[in-house]
Amino acid sequence: MEPANGQRQRELAQFLRSRRARLSPEQVGLPPGGRRRTPGLRREEVALLAGVSADWYTWLEQARDIQASAQVLDSIAAALRLDATERRHLYLLALQQLPADPQPDDGAVPRTLWRFLELQAPCPAIATDQRMDVVAWNRPACLIYGDYGAMSQRDRNTVWRTFTSPYIRELLREGWEPHARHRLAQFRAGYARFAGDPWWLGMIEELTRVSIEFREWWPAHDVLNGPEGTKHNYHPSAGLLVFEQAAFTVSNAPHLTAIVNMPSPDGDTAARLERLVNEPRLTTAELAD
Numbered sequence: 001m002e003p004a005n006g007q008r009q010r011e012l013a014q015f016l017r018s019r020r021a022r023l024s025p026e027q028v029g030l031p032p033g034g035r036r037r038t039p040g041l042r043r044e045e046v047a048l049l050a051g052v053s054a055d056w057y058t059w060l061e062q063a064r065d066i067q068a069s070a071q072v073l074d075s076i077a078a079a080l081r082l083d084a085t086e087r088r089h090l091y092l093l094a095l096q097q098l099p100a101d102p103q104p105d106d107g108a109v110p111r112t113l114w115r116f117l118e119l120q121a122p123c124p125a126i127a128t129d130q131r132m133d134v135v136a137w138n139r140p141a142c143l144i145y146g147d148y149g150a151m152s153q154r155d156r157n158t159v160w161r162t163f164t165s166p167y168i169r170e171l172l173r174e175g176w177e178p179h180a181r182h183r184l185a186q187f188r189a190g191y192a193r194f195a196g197d198p199w200w201l202g203m204i205e206e207l208t209r210v211s212i213e214f215r216e217w218w219p220a221h222d223v224l225n226g227p228e229g230t231k232h233n234y235h236p237s238a239g240l241l242v243f244e245q246a247a248f249t250v251s252n253a254p255h256l257t258a259i260v261n262m263p264s265p266d267g268d269t270a271a272r273l274e275r276l277v278n279e280p281r282l283t284t285a286e287l288a289d
Contacts (some may be wrong), residue, residue: 006063012093013063019080020046020061028079049079068094088254100193109136110253117141117258122270122277124243125260127250131199132158132187135256140277144235145171159187160203163211175232180213182228189223230264238276242269 021040025032030045047057052072059066068076073094077087091099109127117125117138124141126134126148134156137148146167154160162168162183169176194200207214233241243261250256263269 005065008093008096009063009065012090013061015089015093016046016061016076016080019082019086023081028081046076046079050075052076070095070100074099109256110250113250113253113256113258120260122273123260123262125258127256127258128158129257130190130193130255131203132183132190134158140273143276144233144238144241157203159183160207163207163214171233171235173232173234177213179228179231181217181222182224184214184217185222185224188218188221189225192223231261235272235276238272240267240269241272242267 020043021038023041024039025041025045028041028045028049030041030049036042043058043061044054047054050057050072052075056066057076060068070091073090074087077090080086082090088098091097113127114136117127117136120140121138122140124144125138126141126145127136129135133153134148142148146161146165148156155165162180172179191200191204204218208218209215228245231243231245233243235241242264244264245259245261247257247259250258263273
């Protein structure tokens, strides 16, 4: 049986040939170059566009055991006009890992994701991006955690709000510290993919300035991912709400994470949540003023 590494190299070679075959010279700004025995670009043309030697690129398409750096893979991805999904596929085949700096998204949140979150009611549900900004939400989430639509972009960042909002501290009470440490460790894990990025550096600097806890805990380099598990929220009108959290990547927007807080089967959280969502009352933001 062929070794797994050999199978990956062969799959990579076939993938590159298939992407090359779909492009014409005119599409990439090259002269037609006369008659071609096969459709698409020639190997030496891809090599030229990517800034690598023709021999090296040929070896890559021949499934030889050679190494490609992230920089070279990005050059090949650009030469072959790969979209974000194809670029991730290229990285997985060549390096067995995703790109450290995913191609920036256009900031749009799919309508289907907004509808999905709305359909989770009465469960509070949100979606966050790679910076841990809340970018989509449903009404129950606003009733419990605050009116996201009225917040500034910075206040919609879950790490910033955890460390700076008195309302969040009161909502979590004795659970605030483990929650804050969890958020910080998630933030640290995310920062590894964007180390040196000005936005991340600015946020770290600001949090270090305004939060004693962040300033003390950040140097510990704790990292983790995944949901928190059971959460206890002390809502100002609904009382104690106990949630179990589920989080997952959005398939058609892999830079986003959907998070749903489901009522714990133990206790009366489900009934309290139904009353909170269905009865007219002030929003959490108004209660917190």
